[in-house]
Amino acid sequence: MPRITDSVTTADGSCPVSLHTPDGDGPWPGIVMYPDAGGVRPTFRAMADKLAEHGYAVLVPDVYYRDGDWAPFSMATVFDDEAERTRLFAMMGKVTPDVMAADAAAFFDYLAARPEVRGDAFGTTGYCMGGRTSLTVAGLVPERVAAAMSFHGGGLVTDEPNSPHHLADRMRAAVYVGAAKNDRSFTVDDGEALDKALTAAGIEHTVEFYDAFHGFAVPDNGPYDEPAARRHWEAMQSFFGAHLG
Template identity: 30%
Template sequence: MSTRYERIESHDGESFDAYCAVPATTPAPGILLFQEVFGVNDNMRGLAEQLAGRGYAALVPDVFWRVQRRFESKDESGLAEGMTLAQQLDHALVAKDITATFAHLLAMPECNGKVGGVGFCLGGTLAYLFATQSRVDGRGPDAVVSYYGSAISDVETGSKKIDFPMLFHYGANDPYIPQERVDEVEAAFAGHADVQVLRYDAGHAFSNWDAPSFYDKPAADLAWSRTLEFFAKHL
């Protein structure tokens, strides 16, 4: 496995960074990994490296770059600043940046042409944005996983744009996402045989080992094992 930073060209002539981890044997399926409000930090880099160790070419775009480049925080100490940055995001521009990253990954020699996506918290919302809006030459992703995306909305409309496998992970005790919201996601995708909505006896951000007050190892391990099985099946 090797790691580096890739420079992504945006639609408006600017550029931004994405952390990249690729396996020893390529070409391989690609995965876009979407950050939490803590930025592209040790947790995100570690997840990218885990994916590369499993045989995927992983790319983690810096979605905060239009507000503050390369922001990262190791733990809850950066939560307030990260939330402030997240509130300044223009989601229409973020969607374009995600599509640019998608196109970049498809063009990388290490990618075999199949691409999945996975994101956590803010990234869970961005993974849904990727699933519903990102298309390159008419094609979308092959499989997407969303962990507790608190700003996922309009799922009834969004579900009609998804014709590929998708997996949602939620904490049943999440104080930021009412279970009624999870019920709405579940209902919107009830007719999609290849979409699953899973709930865990955990709170918000339960998979983030860099945030001890949120981390729930049993739930995190179970969700990650299911995520890896999902990608192994569909990518």
């Protein structure tokens, strides 16, 4: 599976990325895959390879590039280690909605200029924090996003003005949300609020809860759930196939 390592120039510096494409001749529709709070690591590069197999050019950005050459987190222990948890939350806090939007515009420009990629509207998908980023970008950079997906994404319904559900009336993308059960970061009530906002905005969408816990789709997460992960791959293949062509 072809994979290149590159960097994208943004307003704040240079963001390392990897671009994953199918074998054979392109161009292909482009998708940005946003990692969970643990950031880019081998698991997400392998996931991007798998998504690329279905006929997409998949960009995986290092959303923590503002922290320079940051030390990787252990997803098995990060939330139980006070120092590591503090470091993680400090890095997460820098990835604000404005930062998400500015970076995404640079990522989309990069994809549009690549010979492997076709079109000027793209897909986004993400996990945990990345799921929130995916939907936030669909609301803040709406002309560039044709299809947006979120898996066990948290913070999709908050009191903040740039909460994804408050951005629904700006979106042009079709939206799919695959939520986790018993997830305090996205509850059943949150799902109803998001569904209501997307419906009122006339957005084609699906919001559904998987019978699995937060982290179910990412292989190096403790709650990884193989049947739920398989279902999420099937959902991505179907959803992006319908909306990206």
